Amino acid sequence: MQQVLKRLRLRSEEISAAARAVNALVEQLQRALQASEFCGASVLRSGSYYERVKISAPNEFDVMFKMELPRIQLEEYSDSGAFYYVKFKRNPKGNPLSKFVEDEVLSASGVLAKFRKIIKDEIEKIKKIVMQRKVPGSPAVTLVIKEPKEISVDIILALESRSSWPPKTLEGLPVGEWLGRKVRTKLRQQPFYLVPKHAKERQSFQEETWRLSFSHIEKDILNNHGNSKSCCETDGEKCCRKDCLKLMKYLLEQLKKKFEKREELSKFCSYHVKTAFLHLCVKYPRDSFWKPEDLHRCFDDCVGFFLDRLKEEELKHFFIPEVNLFSPEYINKRSKTFLEKQIEEERNNGFPIFSEF
Structure with missing residues (x-):
């Protein structure tokens, strides 16, 4: 990796x-x-x-x-x-x-x-x-x-x-246990x-x-992503959160390139990967979970979580929980099943696609 x-x-x-x-x-x-x-x-x-x-x-x-x-x-x-x-x-x-x-x-x-x-x-x-x-x-x-x-x-x-x-964002941005309730309040005070x-x-x-x-809030979160305030700062402990996100983006990018002549992957984009990643950061809020030496395990957790979202056909919008980005009105079941199959095949074979193209 x-x-x-x-x-x-x-x-x-x-x-x-x-x-x-x-x-x-x-x-x-x-x-x-x-x-x-x-x-x-x-x-x-x-x-x-x-x-x-x-x-x-x-x-x-x-x-x-x-x-x-x-x-x-x-x-x-x-x-x-x-x-x-x-x-x-x-x-x-x-x-x-x-x-x-x-x-x-x-x-x-x-x-x-x-x-x-x-x-x-x-x-x-x-x-x-x-x-x-x-x-x-x-x-x-x-x-x-x-x-x-x-x-x-x-x-x-x-x-x-x-x-x-708007009212439908009230239950969104669930970063209280990850970044802190004060940070969440401060983010929601932004335009x-x-x-x-x-x-x-x-x-x-x-x-x-x-x-x-x-998108401006997403940028703030990704640039200040630690449970501790000094995560990934010059003198602070490092984590592998962004490395995991880059690898997930690259996996989807490579699969879309491999199957560019097929329509099944046309509706998927890096925003789906980023949204799933943010939810996983909420699930595992502590910096200790994301140690650089645990990159392989953390990346596998990211892959597994994304596969679960595809199987369950549910990926909640990070800011508007009522919106399901994987609902049939946005992406049909055939496309989700196809992507799920391709990711599982890559996972079982050590991600050979990372060496292609």
Whole structure:
């Protein structure tokens, strides 16, 4: 496992080159947004690179442009827990997003279309950057930097709300025994975000909904992950939590690569791995469980826990427990059974896939 982790470690010169290219792009987009309806937008970096669990190469970045909203009212969509209509309690003329309000609802599709157009117009001025085709239901505008190396950057607009988190998050974020009840209270005092992600409605999408996002909280947790406050700090004891997460992400990544021509694994993503991992950290909160010398056993526990989630067809959203990420409405049983079989085969044979590709 240590040899695999060495291969996955990012090289500092690659990180520096990628970060320079992404930062230059983000600065240019921010200048363009300042001259638009999104003039109040500021940058919120999230995703695996900023959580320091990126593997293989610094070739994928997630960047949020956040806009703080005045007083808003959320109306839950179809008892979903995760998707909401956004309404303004007041609609002052000074609100730059007021032009996107239709029948009192802030139009997610209208906001996203305008946001996408501004970015498209701006990157047409830049050589060696292309925009990917829009993915139905996705909140991201995906740009690909072609040189010096190909880097994919997901740009997402997020609405920031500083009001109380929605009621269905009340039992979520179960980190009290792991990080401490005070830490949980402090995390819940942070703002939450809404991204223009459309809820699935049979074979189509409800295009006016916004989805809750807690990626900033996930980043905080992963960067301050110890039961003791000094875990993995310069002078503190080390743990293997992040190494386990990297190996789990790599396992799924390799399986998706191996079976890329089959559709069974298309719905699975690193967010499923991360969510299961966070639940396992809650189950085993003590740093003593995650000693670096116990990496093999800890990784096997991660694999076993993920297999259990697949078998039981239940993976609770870490912040919204009513949402089951492995429910049939999101992923069919055939796909879950297929992934379960492939992981078990790898586990029984010492993970030969780690040496492939």
